[in-house]
Amino acid sequence: xxxxxxxxxxxxxxxxxxxxxxxxxxxxxxxxxxxxxxxxxxxxxxxxxxxxxxxxxxxxxxxxxxxxxxxxxxxxxxxxxxxxxxxxxxxxxxxxxxxxxxxxxxxxxxxxxxxxxxxxxxxxxxxxxxxxxxxxxxxxxxxxxxxxxxxxxxxxxxxxxxxxxxxxxxxxxxxxxxxxxxxxxxxxxxxxxxxxxxxxxxxxxxxxxxxxxxxxxxxxxxxxxxxxxxxxxxxxxxxxxxxxxxxxxxxxxxxxxxxxxxxxxxxxxxxxxxxxxxxxxxxxxxxxxxxxxxxxxxxxxxxxxxxxxxxxxxxxxxxxxxxxxxxxxxxxxxxxxxxxxxxxxxxxxxxxxxxxxxxxxxxxxxxxxx
Numbered sequence: 593x594x595x596x597x598x599x600x601x602x603x604x605x606x607x608x609x610x611x612x613x614x615x616x617x618x619x620x621x622x623x624x625x626x627x628x629x630x631x632x633x634x635x636x637x638x639x640x641x642x643x644x645x646x647x648x649x650x651x652x653x654x655x656x657x658x659x660x661x662x663x664x665x666x667x668x669x670x671x672x673x674x675x676x677x678x679x680x681x682x683x684x685x686x687x688x689x690x691x692x693x694x695x696x697x698x699x700x701x702x703x704x705x706x707x708x709x710x711x712x713x714x715x716x717x718x719x720x721x722x723x724x725x726x727x728x729x730x731x732x733x734x735x736x737x738x739x740x741x742x743x744x745x746x747x748x749x750x751x752x753x754x755x756x757x758x759x760x761x762x763x764x765x766x767x768x769x770x771x772x773x774x775x776x777x778x779x780x781x782x783x784x785x786x787x788x789x790x791x792x793x794x795x796x797x798x799x800x801x802x803x804x805x806x807x808x809x810x811x812x813x814x815x816x817x818x819x820x821x822x823x824x825x826x827x828x829x830x831x832x833x834x835x836x837x838x839x840x841x842x843x844x845x846x847x848x849x850x851x852x853x854x855x856x857x858x859x860x861x862x863x864x865x866x867x868x869x870x871x872x873x874x875x876x877x878x879x880x881x882x883x884x885x886x887x888x889x890x891x892x893x894x895x896x897x898x899x900x901x902x903x904x905x906x907x908x909x910x911x912x913x914x915x916x917x918x919x920x921x922x923x924x925x926x927x928x929x930x931x932x933x934x935x936x937x938x939x940x941x942x943x944x945x946x947x948x949x950x951x952x953x954x955x956x957x958x959x960x961x962x
Contacts, residue, residue, distance in 0.1 A: 750780030
C-alpha cells in the first residue's frame with residue numbers, strides 16, 4: 593500500500609487524482625504478498641479536472657490510463673483491475689460502471705481465458721480513489737514512506753466498498769512492519785500495512801563488490817553504508833549507490849552504529865587485523881546476518897582466530913563464510929548477487945535452495961486479528 597509513496601505524492605501535489613489498487617488477500621500461489629499496490633493514473637486532462645469537478649465527468653474521457661505503476665499479480669488480472677480503477681475515477685461506462693471496489697480473482701473455467709489465471713491461486717484486490725484533498729494524516733504516511741521512514745496506513749472494507757484510513761483513526765495503535773487483517777466492530781475489516789525504517793546493510797571494505805552490493809542492496813530496500821579506513825578507495829564515484837560512505841576503522845564504526853535484528857553485516861576487507869575485532873563485535877550482537885568474504889582456507893583460519901578471541905561456539909555458528917550462496921559466479925556483480933541472495937534467505941528463515949526441489953507454501957501466511 594506504501595510501495596509507490598513518492599509517486600502518489602507527486603500526483604497529488606500536481607493536483608491530479610489517481611486510483612490505488614491493493615492486494616488484500618492471497619490463497620495459494622500468487623506472485624505478490626498482501627499489501628502490494630498498483631497505481632492507475634488517468635489521462636492528465638481528467639486527473640486535473642476531477643479534483644475540482646462537482647459532478648462526474650462525461651464518459652468521453654473513458655479512455656485508457658495514462659500510466660500504470662506496479663503490479664498486483666504476475667500480469668493475470670491487471671486489465672480487469674485497471675477497468676475497476678477507471679470506474680473508481682468516474683471513467684466507467686456501460687457494463688463497467690459502478691463496479692464493486694473489492695474483487696476476488698481465482699481459477700474459474702468461465703474466466704480463466706480472459707483473465708489468464710493459470711497459477712491456481714486466489715488473489716483479492718481492492719481499489720480506492722485518491723484525490724488531492726487527501727487528509728493530512730494520510731498524506732503524512734505517504735510522505736514518511738517516501739523518505740524512508742516508518743509509516744502505516746489502513747484500508748477499510750465493508751460490503752464491497754473500500755476507503756483509505758489510518759490505524760490511529762481506527763484506534764489500532766501503531767502497527768508492526770508487515771500486513772495484517774483486522775476485524776472491525778461494524779462487521780467490516782481493515783488491512784493494516786506498516787513499514788519500518790529500512791534495514792541497514794553495513795559493508796566493510798570499499799571494493800568493487802561493495803559497489804555492486806550498494807546498487808542491489810538499495811533495490812532490495814536496504815540503507816547501505818560502506819566503511820573503509822582508506823580514503824583513496826572510499827570515493828563517491830566508486831560507490832555511487834551507497835547511502836553513506838564512512839572513513840573510519842571498521843570496528844569503531846560498528847561500535848558507534850545502532851543495529852537491530854534486521855541489520856546485515858558484510859565483511860569484504862581480507863585484512864585479519866581489521867576483520868577479527870570487527871567480527872567479534874558483530875557476532876556479539878543479535879543481527880540478521882553476518883558474513884565474511886574469503887576462501888574456505890581463509891575462513892577456517894578466521895574461525896580459529898575468532899575462537900582464540902573468545903567468541904563462543906554458538907556465536908561462531910552464526911558467521912556465514914565463505915559468504916554467499918553457491919551460484920558459481922565470479923564477477924563482482926555475481927558475487928554481490930550471491931551475497932544478497934543469502935541475506936534475503938536468512939531474513940525470511942529460508943535455506944536458499946531451488947524452489948523446484950521444495951514443497952509447501954512459497955510465501956508466508958497473512959495474520960488475521962480480532
